[in-house]
Amino acid sequence: MDYASELIEKGKRIDGRKFDEFRAISLKEGIIKNAEGSARVKFGETEVVAGVKLELGTPFPDSPDQGILVVNAEFTPLASPDFEPGPPSEDAIELARIVDRGIRESKCIELEKLCLIPNEKVWCVFVDIHIINHQGNLLDASALASIAALRNAKIPKIENDKIIRGEFEKELPVVFKPINITVAKVGNNFILDPLLEEEEIAKAKLSISVRDDDKICAIQKQGSGIFKTEEIEKALELAIEKSKELRKLIK
Amino acid sequence: MKEIELIKNGKRIDGREAEQMREIEMQVDVVSRANGSAQVKFGNTIVVASVYGPKELYPKYLREPETGILRCRYAMAPFSTEDRKTPGPDRRSIELSKVIRIAIEPAIFLEDFPKAVVDIFVEVLQADGSTRVTGINAASLALASAGIPLKDLICACSVGKIDNTLVVDLNGKEDNFSEADMSFAMLPSKDEITLLQMDGLLTKEEVMKLIEIAKRSCKEIYELQKRVLREKYKGE
Numbered sequence: 001m002d003y004a005s006e007l008i009e010k011g012k013r014i015d016g017r018k019f020d021e022f023r024a025i026s027l028k029e030g031i032i033k034n035a036e037g038s039a040r041v042k043f044g045e046t047e048v049v050a051g052v053k054l055e056l057g058t059p060f061p062d063s064p065d066q067g068i069l070v071v072n073a074e075f076t077p078l079a080s081p082d083f084e085p086g087p088p089s090e091d092a093i094e095l096a097r098i099v100d101r102g103i104r105e106s107k108c109i110e111l112e113k114l115c116l117i118p119n120e121k122v123w124c125v126f127v128d129i130h131i132i133n134h135q136g137n138l139l140d141a142s143a144l145a146s147i148a149a150l151r152n153a154k155i156p157k158i159e160n161d162k163i164i165r166g167e168f169e170k171e172l173p174v175v176f177k178p179i180n181i182t183v184a185k186v187g188n189n190f191i192l193d194p195l196l197e198e199e200e201i202a203k204a205k206l207s208i209s210v211r212d213d214d215k216i217c218a219i220q221k222q223g224s225g226i227f228k229t230e231e232i233e234k235a236l237e238l239a240i241e242k243s244k245e246l247r248k249l250i251k
Numbered sequence: 252m253k254e255i256e257l258i259k260n261g262k263r264i265d266g267r268e269a270e271q272m273r274e275i276e277m278q279v280d281v282v283s284r285a286n287g288s289a290q291v292k293f294g295n296t297i298v299v300a301s302v303y304g305p306k307e308l309y310p311k312y313l314r315e316p317e318t319g320i321l322r323c324r325y326a327m328a329p330f331s332t333e334d335r336k337t338p339g340p341d342r343r344s345i346e347l348s349k350v351i352r353i354a355i356e357p358a359i360f361l362e363d364f365p366k367a368v369v370d371i372f373v374e375v376l377q378a379d380g381s382t383r384v385t386g387i388n389a390a391s392l393a394l395a396s397a398g399i400p401l402k403d404l405i406c407a408c409s410v411g412k413i414d415n416t417l418v419v420d421l422n423g424k425e426d427n428f429s430e431a432d433m434s435f436a437m438l439p440s441k442d443e444i445t446l447l448q449m450d451g452l453l454t455k456e457e458v459m460k461l462i463e464i465a466k467r468s469c470k471e472i473y474e475l476q477k478r479v480l481r482e483k484y485k486g487e
Contacts, residue, residue: 090349093342101450105431206447216458219433219449224356226443229462236455 004197008186014197015044020238022193027144027249029152034165037153037172041145043193045135047079050127050145052153052172056163057124059115067114067122071100073129073142080134096129098220099143099180102209103127105217108176109150116158123155125172136196139207140246143180148250150174177250178217179243182207183235185225190235192242206232208239212247216240257425258414264424265294272408272420272468277388277479279396287397289479291389294422295379300389302397305367319364323352325386327375347383348373354387354407354436354446360400369399380423381409387436387446388472395480404476406469407436407446410461412453417461419468431457435465439473442466 004014017023023044032038037052057068073096075083083089088096103109114123127149129142154168184194184202194202203225209218216236221227227235257264267273273294282288285301292298308314325347327336340348351373359369371393373386384407391405411421411432418425421432431451437444449458 088342090345094346094349097342097346105450105452107452211452215452215454216449217452219447219458220350221444221447222353224353226357226438226441226445227447228443229459229466232444232447232462233455233459236458240455 005201008189019191029148037149039145039148041141043141046141047132048141048145049130050149052149053126055124059122064119065115066111068124071096071127075131079131095139099146101218102143102178102180106176106178106211108174110173113173136199137193140180140182147177176212177247178209178211179246180209181239181242183238206235210240210243214240258416269416269418279392279483287393289389289392291385293381293385296385297377298375298385298389300373300393302371302393304369305364308368314366319361319367321356321369323348323371325351325373331375331378355405357445358401358405358438363400380421380426384409384434403438403440406439406472408465408468409434410465419464433461437469439469
């Protein structure tokens with residue numbers, strides 16, 4: 001057995017944390033001047049920047065009176081020797097789609113307030129996630145950075161159908177703070193905020209997005225291991241508990 | 252946002268009960284060139300899956316010395332949806348290909364064929380909700396039919412919440428207007444869950460209830476899968 005697995009069998013982790021303990025989290029908001037909203041999140045050495053940009057666009061025909069949310073993630077090659085330049089990898093697409101569902105399904109953005117002219121003109125909210133350093137648990141860090149960036153985002157002023165950058169109308173209406181918690185299964189133990197080394201030995205992971213009222217807004221099983229029913233219940237409980245702690249970090 | 256009533260007088264729009272699946276049809280060996288194949292219909296959803304391999308993996312540097320690898324491609328035919336689906340992989344199908352692979356991987360004895368690859372191709376011919384889980388059921392039959400050593404068959408279904416009611420096997424309309432939907436797959440004889448994907452708003456208790464409903468339905472699907480496979484080998 002490898003070192004990390006052996007330690008976990010004994011109830012310990014490489015960096016001395018408890019199983020349900022996150023690394024030191026740092027969250028800085030509004031760090032990108034040219035973005036309408038932004039946040040930089042660190043979980044230990046893992047580092048992620050999320051930026052929110054607002055553009056004007058045409059609504060989708062099936063939701064003519066609602067703004068549009070688009071989440072994208074870039075695994076920039078500077079962040080890890082495993083990331084390569086080029087179009088988004090399968091993992092980057094999956095991460096962006098999981099973050100997207102956590103935000104969308106929580107209904108935290110009041111998209112109906114982002115409609116300017118039904119069928120014609122709405123605000124498109126672009127959340128772009130850039131990975132700066134990959135030392136494990138990119139998903140929870142990305143989700144936290146995204147919701148923090150949305151919470152400090154502002155809607156720009158419009159004059160004669162043009163966006164005036166740098167001048168703002170009001171805050172982006174974001175009424176909830178969904179938090180994503182990934183529960184990693186190593187052997188028969190559950191750990192939170194896995195390091196890269198721990199992710200490599202985790203057979204399966206369950207990513208759970210929790211809203212302020214403890215409602216679950218998205219779940220995604222990852223990794224080629226399996227879960228028993230009672231393990232899923234335990235993971236949900238863990239995620240609900242832990243989400244409260246992370247939510248306090250966001251304004 | 253929601254304009255349509257999904258449950259009227261206790262019945263769903265297609266007349267089903269909450270915990271009733273649509274009519275299911277399964278057929279194996281529908282693609283003679285493949286090592287194994289199957290077509291599965293859940294109501295109007297039609298999916299074909301075929302399996303090629305185990306075969307040598309090229310380029311060679313992709314080979315794993317200790318184990319075989321599984322590749323999976325999920326795709327929708329351009330005519331399978333109401334608005335034409337542009338051919339080629341989009342973000343959704345790339346994610347679903349990964350999710351389907353992960354749902355199936357735990358069932359295969361991949362370590363039995365080091366350096367080799369098994370390819371699964373899943374093609375949606377007609378989409379009316381629950382396409383990924385229908386695809387997993389088709390892939391399960393195709394793998395078994397190809398004679399690939401399996402720990403168990405993989406059974407999958409969708410569950411969700413519509414009009415405040417927990418239901419199984421969502422059709423396209425129910426999926427579009429649901430309060431929550433969940434894709435689920437398991438290895439029934441081992442009671443092991445290999446796929447769990449949910450979006451919507453649910454309490455923890457509702458999630459657990461949906462898992463119970465999904466497990467019951469997967470047991471039914473398990474019997475159907477076994478019956479089709481038994482039919483195949485009866486004549487031989």
